[in-house]
Amino acid sequence: MATQAVTPQSVDFSKWYNEIVYKADLAAQSPVRGCIIIKPYGYELWEAIKAGLDRRFKATGHRNAYFPLFIPESYLRREAEHVEGFSPELAVVTHAGGKQLEEPLVVRPTSETIIGETFSEWIQSYRDLPLLINQWANVVRWELRTRPFLRTTEFLWQEGHTAHASEADAEEETLRMLDIYADFAVTEAAIPVIQGRKSNIERFAGALRTYTIEAMMGDRKALQSGTSHNLGQNFAKAFNIMYLDENNERQYCWTTSWGVSTRMVGAVVMAHGDDKGLRLPPVIAPIQVVIVPIFRNDDERGEVLAAARRIGAELEGAGVRVHLDDRDGLTPGFKYNDWEMRGVPVRLEVGPRDLQNNTAALARRDLPGKESKQFVSQDGLAAAVRDLLNAVQANLLQQATAFRDAHIHDVKTYDELRQVVEAGDWARGWWAGSDDDERRVKEETGATLRCFPFDQPDGPGACLFTGQAAREVALFAKAY
Amino acid sequence: MATQAVTPQSVDFSKWYNEIVYKADLAAQSPVRGCIIIKPYGYELWEAIKAGLDRRFKATGHRNAYFPLFIPESYLRREAEHVEGFSPELAVVTHAGGKQLEEPLVVRPTSETIIGETFSEWIQSYRDLPLLINQWANVVRWELRTRPFLRTTEFLWQEGHTAHASEADAEEETLRMLDIYADFAVTEAAIPVIQGRKSNIERFAGALRTYTIEAMMGDRKALQSGTSHNLGQNFAKAFNIMYLDENNERQYCWTTSWGVSTRMVGAVVMAHGDDKGLRLPPVIAPIQVVIVPIFRNDDERGEVLAAARRIGAELEGAGVRVHLDDRDGLTPGFKYNDWEMRGVPVRLEVGPRDLQNNTAALARRDLPGKESKQFVSQDGLAAAVRDLLNAVQANLLQQATAFRDAHIHDVKTYDELRQVVEAGDWARGWWAGSDDDERRVKEETGATLRCFPFDQPDGPGACLFTGQAAREVALFAKAY
Numbered sequence: 001m002a003t004q005a006v007t008p009q010s011v012d013f014s015k016w017y018n019e020i021v022y023k024a025d026l027a028a029q030s031p032v033r034g035c036i037i038i039k040p041y042g043y044e045l046w047e048a049i050k051a052g053l054d055r056r057f058k059a060t061g062h063r064n065a066y067f068p069l070f071i072p073e074s075y076l077r078r079e080a081e082h083v084e085g086f087s088p089e090l091a092v093v094t095h096a097g098g099k100q101l102e103e104p105l106v107v108r109p110t111s112e113t114i115i116g117e118t119f120s121e122w123i124q125s126y127r128d129l130p131l132l133i134n135q136w137a138n139v140v141r142w143e144l145r146t147r148p149f150l151r152t153t154e155f156l157w158q159e160g161h162t163a164h165a166s167e168a169d170a171e172e173e174t175l176r177m178l179d180i181y182a183d184f185a186v187t188e189a190a191i192p193v194i195q196g197r198k199s200n201i202e203r204f205a206g207a208l209r210t211y212t213i214e215a216m217m218g219d220r221k222a223l224q225s226g227t228s229h230n231l232g233q234n235f236a237k238a239f240n241i242m243y244l245d246e247n248n249e250r251q252y253c254w255t256t257s258w259g260v261s262t263r264m265v266g267a268v269v270m271a272h273g274d275d276k277g278l279r280l281p282p283v284i285a286p287i288q289v290v291i292v293p294i295f296r297n298d299d300e301r302g303e304v305l306a307a308a309r310r311i312g313a314e315l316e317g318a319g320v321r322v323h324l325d326d327r328d329g330l331t332p333g334f335k336y337n338d339w340e341m342r343g344v345p346v347r348l349e350v351g352p353r354d355l356q357n358n359t360a361a362l363a364r365r366d367l368p369g370k371e372s373k374q375f376v377s378q379d380g381l382a383a384a385v386r387d388l389l390n391a392v393q394a395n396l397l398q399q400a401t402a403f404r405d406a407h408i409h410d411v412k413t414y415d416e417l418r419q420v421v422e423a424g425d426w427a428r429g430w431w432a433g434s435d436d437d438e439r440r441v442k443e444e445t446g447a448t449l450r451c452f453p454f455d456q457p458d459g460p461g462a463c464l465f466t467g468q469a470a471r472e473v474a475l476f477a478k479a480y
Numbered sequence: 481m482a483t484q485a486v487t488p489q490s491v492d493f494s495k496w497y498n499e500i501v502y503k504a505d506l507a508a509q510s511p512v513r514g515c516i517i518i519k520p521y522g523y524e525l526w527e528a529i530k531a532g533l534d535r536r537f538k539a540t541g542h543r544n545a546y547f548p549l550f551i552p553e554s555y556l557r558r559e560a561e562h563v564e565g566f567s568p569e570l571a572v573v574t575h576a577g578g579k580q581l582e583e584p585l586v587v588r589p590t591s592e593t594i595i596g597e598t599f600s601e602w603i604q605s606y607r608d609l610p611l612l613i614n615q616w617a618n619v620v621r622w623e624l625r626t627r628p629f630l631r632t633t634e635f636l637w638q639e640g641h642t643a644h645a646s647e648a649d650a651e652e653e654t655l656r657m658l659d660i661y662a663d664f665a666v667t668e669a670a671i672p673v674i675q676g677r678k679s680n681i682e683r684f685a686g687a688l689r690t691y692t693i694e695a696m697m698g699d700r701k702a703l704q705s706g707t708s709h710n711l712g713q714n715f716a717k718a719f720n721i722m723y724l725d726e727n728n729e730r731q732y733c734w735t736t737s738w739g740v741s742t743r744m745v746g747a748v749v750m751a752h753g754d755d756k757g758l759r760l761p762p763v764i765a766p767i768q769v770v771i772v773p774i775f776r777n778d779d780e781r782g783e784v785l786a787a788a789r790r791i792g793a794e795l796e797g798a799g800v801r802v803h804l805d806d807r808d809g810l811t812p813g814f815k816y817n818d819w820e821m822r823g824v825p826v827r828l829e830v831g832p833r834d835l836q837n838n839t840a841a842l843a844r845r846d847l848p849g850k851e852s853k854q855f856v857s858q859d860g861l862a863a864a865v866r867d868l869l870n871a872v873q874a875n876l877l878q879q880a881t882a883f884r885d886a887h888i889h890d891v892k893t894y895d896e897l898r899q900v901v902e903a904g905d906w907a908r909g910w911w912a913g914s915d916d917d918e919r920r921v922k923e924e925t926g927a928t929l930r931c932f933p934f935d936q937p938d939g940p941g942a943c944l945f946t947g948q949a950a951r952e953v954a955l956f957a958k959a960y
Binding site: 028030031032035036037038039040043044046047063064065066067068069070071072075087089090091092093094095096097098104105107114117118121122133137138140142144154156 | 512594
């Protein structure tokens with residue numbers, strides 16, 4: 001077997017990320033430029049993320065649908081900002097069925113346009129509102145620099161698209177979905193995201209306002225992990241999405257869109273991983289418990305494997321996702337390292353002595369060394385495992401939160417911001433700068449304005465850049 | 481409200497199909513040629529189909545993964561039959577990111593080629609076999625004539641791809657997956673499919689053998705509803721998929737692929753629908769029970785709606801998918817017709833008299849007129865509903881089976897075959913004809929050889945076309 005050691009995070013976080021994504025079998029490189037192959041272990045993680053989000057969408061009245069992959073090129077042009085934002089990234093089908101197409105078809109980079117056109121047909125009256133639709137789909141954006149999960153030419157995502165009768169309803173929906181994203185991130189992915197509003201510069205192309213959940217990765221860089229857009233009446237006007245109100249007057253709708261993508265897999269990897277590899281939150285881990293049988297000879301092997309299978313079946317019956325590593329020819333030590341690298345939250349070891357004592361050893365992935373291990377009785381094992389999984393889930397969130405809070409610093413001046421950013425941390429300070437000021441900060445420091453967080457101190461304060469009165473603090477950080 | 485009447489099946493089945501697909505809100509027309517929009521009700525049906533299949537795939541050791549949408553054009557050319565089969569249907573991306581691509585990218589029509597290339601990297605030794613992968617994805621085939629769900633330019637499907645150490649293992653897998661398709665079709669979609677082997681002419685481009693499940697639609701035409709291919713070593717040789725065997729010798733793998741698509745939605749519509757509209761099998765119906773409240777004034781309205789909500793919650797708690805139709809301004813009669821058109825298996829009516837008597841009326845969609853209705857006590861309602869849903873499920877399968885069996889006729893001569901096919905039925909007869917003979921039957925009768933069914937009479941017999949000794953009977957029918 002090839003050694004599975006990865007470059008430590010402390011040596012080179014970026015290299016660590018690229019190595020662990022492939023070594024832990026989350027993804028494989030593909031022969032197509034900028035695309036990855038999502039391997040079963042990575043796809044199972046994505047399926048868990050999908051399930052967690054989909055359940056929340058349905059519970060809030062959204063229904064899934066599916067719209068065409070191809071969008072007539074002319075549609076993109078109808079919303080001026082939108083086409084400007086996406087044009088450089090489009091993949092275009094010019095030939096099909098052996099002929100040149102009369103109008104080229106764009107492979108969807110996002111579906112506001114074709115869904116806008118459709119909504120204009122589906123919506124007649126105020127009774128049709130709100131219209132709450134979600135789509136699970138692949139999209140394509142021709143990116144120059146790609147990284148597995150974080151930025152790929154093709155990626156998987158969900159895109160919600162809704163239409164409302166009033167600006168207030170659209171804003172409420174936009175914020176509701178951001179809140180759902182945050183709730184998923186915190187309770188299932190154990191990532192303590194910060195909710196906030198994007199600046200003008202970072203707004204979605206065609207949106208009135210864009211909201212975001214921002215997460216701190218293990219290298220302290222920010223990752224935008226989900227966005228929710230209040231599109232105002234921009235797309236309604238471009239695509240004629242109108243309704244008859246209760247007074248029988250035609251009105252433009254107010255629309256929203258919101259999305260989370262396979263980037264979330266990268267967020268989980270970078271928020272929780274350590275030098276040994278992945279550390280997956282139990283709620284979304286494809287394997288929650290790996291059973292490693294320990295034996296020295298064939299006699300022991302038979303007995304131990306039988307016990308391991310019995311324990312596995314018992315845990316499975318209790319709803320735990322279990323895997324028994326019964327591979328031959330590998331030492332237990334090799335298996336420990338292998339599963340630690342793959343981030344399985346709990347390892348269960350069972351050997352001949354455990355059979356005598358009716359015990360098993362449980363090792364949790366989130367704590368180091370001896371601290372991580374405990375011996376438990378085989379009676380009531382499912383309950384003990386369940387408790388331990390809950391403890392791991394809580395601890396991963398707690399660790400990530402403490403890490404995040406230790407690396408966000410309040411700054412009063414641009415000099416302080418520079419120092420914080422140069423040290424790799426996040427800076428929070430009062431901000432009333434212009435778009436140009438914001439661009440200058442980016443050029444000079446490499447940090448972008450991640451968001452105006454919802455959680456604001458009492459104000460106003462003095463803008464760190466202009467000194468003028470500012471109503472809000474902003475977060476600045478280097479980002480993916 | 482617009483009237484929802486559809487053209488009766490007996491008048492024009494094809495028109496009935498096109499109307500019901502749109503009127504029942506399964507799909508909407510899209511602005512993109514040959515593509516449909518799958519609306520929420522249709523997508524929920526697809527989600528149920530997905531869930532039923534995915535559960536079976538996972539239970540037999542398959543794991544989901546995701547491969548790129550785009551395939552380098554050169555890959556398609558590596559397997560000669562494959563490129564010949566798919567070339568006329570390809571959509572090609574020639575420009576991306578504002579530039580012409582050096583090598584055009586094909587939008588996948590199916591993924592044997594790119595997955596073959598990947599398998600050649602993933603598989604090293606016999607220990608890596610079998611490799612059992614499935615992908616849920618969209619694919620594109622530029623079809624000249626399209627029909628919603630049955631044949632669309634873009635469609636959703638799953639494609640399984642597996643690699644094995646021996647021909648026998650590959651054959652076993654190919655048949656196992658066909659059996660899984662048949663099991664799903666029969667037990668969940670209530671469609672009594674016939675399993676069989678395709679003729680040379682109807683084989684998948686690049687396969688050794690193609691197996692199929694064939695279903696009889698309400699107009700007696702055949703619908704190929706799923707296929708499973710033994711690819712032999714064709715793709716292994718084209719893509720160099722090799723493994724080291726236990727003697728350390730390099731061997732080509734044996735591969736399979738198998739797929740079911742959104743066409744299955746069309747199969748459900750056409751296998752069970754009647755003049756009033758859809759009749760959905762309870763196991764996969766998005767809504768299993770619709771509750772229609774009956775009242776004449778506001779006083780009754782309040783009481784009845786409260787009872788309807790309580791009953792709805794009780795059924796939901798028992799795991800039934802319920803919808804309460806509390807729309808204002810529509811008569812109960814209108815609602816009955818509307819939900820019958822949408823194929824909801826059971827309707828529950830509750831009115832003021834039911835409140836007094838502690839009763840409710842249950843009407844099943846699969847039986848006509850008075851026969852369909854019964855009054856039951858509100859005590860133990862969930863169990864009564866559950867029994868009724870099971871009865872509807874069983875009856876739909878029984879009806880479809882009886883219909884199918886009444887319309888398959890044994891034929892001894894080509895003349896008999898012609899007569900049966902001309903009357904719109906299926907002909908079953910001994911067949912030892914050549915590929916050219918088979919083509920002549922198609923040209924002269926419009927019927928294709930659907931399959932050599934697994935269920936065979938004792939033979940041999942005399943070929944209906946050539947008179948020579950034939951080892952197998954074949955099924956001939958007009959098909960979608």
